[in-house]
Amino acid sequence: MKNSKKTNQDNADGKQSDLEFNKSHAENEFLTTNQGVKINDNNNSLKSGERGPSLLEDFILREKITHFDHERIPERIVHARGSGAHGYFELYEPMGKYTKAGFLNDTSIKTPVFVRFSTVAGSRGSTDLARDVRGFAVKFYTQEGVFDLVGNNMPVFFIQDAMKFPDLIHAVKAEPHNEIPQAASAHDTFWDFISLMPESMHMIMWVMSDRAIPRSLRMMEGFGVHTFRFVNDKNEAHFVKFHWKPKLGTHGVAWDEAQKISGKNSDFHKQDLWEAIEEGNFPEWELGVQIIPESDEHKYDFDLLDPTKLIPEELVPVTIIGKMVLNKNPDNFFAETEQVAFHPGHIVPGIDFTNDPLLQGRLFSYTDTQLSRLGSPNFHEIPINRTIAPMHNHQRDGHMRQEIAVGKVSYHPNSLGGGCPFQAKMDQGGFTSFNERVDAHKVRERSKSFSDHFSQAALFYNSQTPIEQDHIVSALSFELGKVETVAIRERMLGLLNQVDANLAAKVAKNLGIPVPKNPEKPMNHGVGADDKGNQEPSKANQNIVPSDALSMLKNPTISNTIATRQIAFLCNEGVNADSVKVMKTALKNAGAKAVIIAPHLGTIVSEEGTEIPVEQTYKIAASVLFDGVFIPSGKGIADLSKIKEVKEFLNDSYHHCKFIAAEGEGAKIIKNNSDIKEDPGILLSENHSDKNLNVSFIKALGRHRFWEREKNI
């Protein structure tokens, strides 16, 4: 019962810790049944004689097992695997010119939030490091009601119309006959679908990029994807796109590394988020908006209502308006992260929808899915979903209703209840929909303004650095290499060729088949635009101006901080304690964390004779779980080269383009390793406790990876 007494506001303020709460309730707290009867023996079921059969009358056993049998609820049909955290949002400047939303006008309010990050395709127990889009859903508990910004870590989506969503998800999920593969898009049904859906090509560029394998949930951008509306108190509207910019920068891992992390620690992202918050390293994002006047609706060569398009930041800059801090882990995963119910239709006065046909479909889907998942229209009464705004209406009853409504009035208008509750006029904060004029024929059609599927795919590809482009080529070669049907590979090459001929040629080479000369017209297979006589542009627009904001490596907002990075210290008996201490202190001062690894747990004795506590052994630690590696000096360090796991550690660090620093005897280990070729990502010093090495290592780690190494390996 204790959690139900905590409010979302308490959670945001981080009020009472579990430990404090438990201490204050420890006295006189007995184990009871759900009916409050104190339990005398929680170890033995009721039997007829100590070796006899169990008795049906054991209501304590039956209650316990029945409850256990029903512990699972249906997992989310998409975004099943998630990690959540509480925090708050703070506004920098009042936004009254554009929106009347209270939380976007008062800079003194800390609006509580709950965020859930997720992968899309896998089941609830699947790995965090799947190549996938990440969900980035934020619930703002505003004083005017709940506002959910249910976005992703990529600014566009695979499809333009809600009608295609079940098809997309059926195609990407494990294949229905054998339920293989789990949390992976590298299989026939996904690419079969994609090869027939040219509208997916822009999103495909994003999911084949390193954005789909983030280093950390704390190092991802977030996007509202659809164009929404801001509405001010004069009822004037502006189009708006939402962006979350992480303070730690946007970083990905190498694909080989992602696959290895999945084996070493499939909870890598979940644990990283949890530990950062527990350690007080609260992740932060700034909220940015791109605002477009209604009069500019048709100004661009793409449609603002098309969710497969973004607005380049160079065309409409992102204005930063506030920040979000995540400062508290959930008390209970199920009660909060699993039961939280997001809905793009949860909006507050000052924010409104557009006619984006994907968004319009979502407005139906999310209540419907909660009914099946949480099992009742009363899901808003679950503590994590409760609004902090006063809530009064005449909705009644239903499964597991918590509220005990008093009195006999449950209708409006009424006189017996004094007319309560009253409708709110606009100036009393009543929600009114934006008064958009809609006057048209009913049609099942796609707007012609949605038909350029290749230009922004090419914009994304051409905005990447050569290293990032290589990663896209490798990802496509991996995914299509796992596809068994050759015709699907060929169709994909045809589509890639329509984005960029070089890209298609490189993937074709890896697949060992030529780019088809006259690719099949994929539109003939499916969405029917051809039936209506629409002429689809068959190639990307050639006059594309690259956008640096789309590249993780060029992104001007990239952060060079090494805060919260984990650096492995490869140690042994006889390590030089001063070498360890000097580097450890330098890293700590820069916000990073040194982890001492040695052949055994307990302590090791340094060459100076001091004891150094060991945190992990070589059997447990793996390079893929760290951001960089340091080998200190010391007589005993030379023996590290005899340890198989140390060699694997260094080789993986090298292949995944991590920065490696070493000094004294440590440097010799690197020099003598024939698998490692020295390059600027490897920082060696012959001296002990070299302060220059510390400075250059910290600077290097701020670059995240020395991706240039890939050319030599």
Ligand code: HDE
């Ligand atoms: Fe979702 N989506 N979606 N989606 N979505 C769900 O709702 C759906 C789409 C997104 O952490 C479901 O509560 C349809 C775009 C996130 O709990 C479901 C369509 C974007 C989450 C659903 C889309 C998203 C969901 C499953 C096409 C990025 C996880 C469980 C019309 C802007 C929220 C649930 C959480 C979850 C339907 C497309 C983001 C089934 C029909 C585009 C982050 O209702």
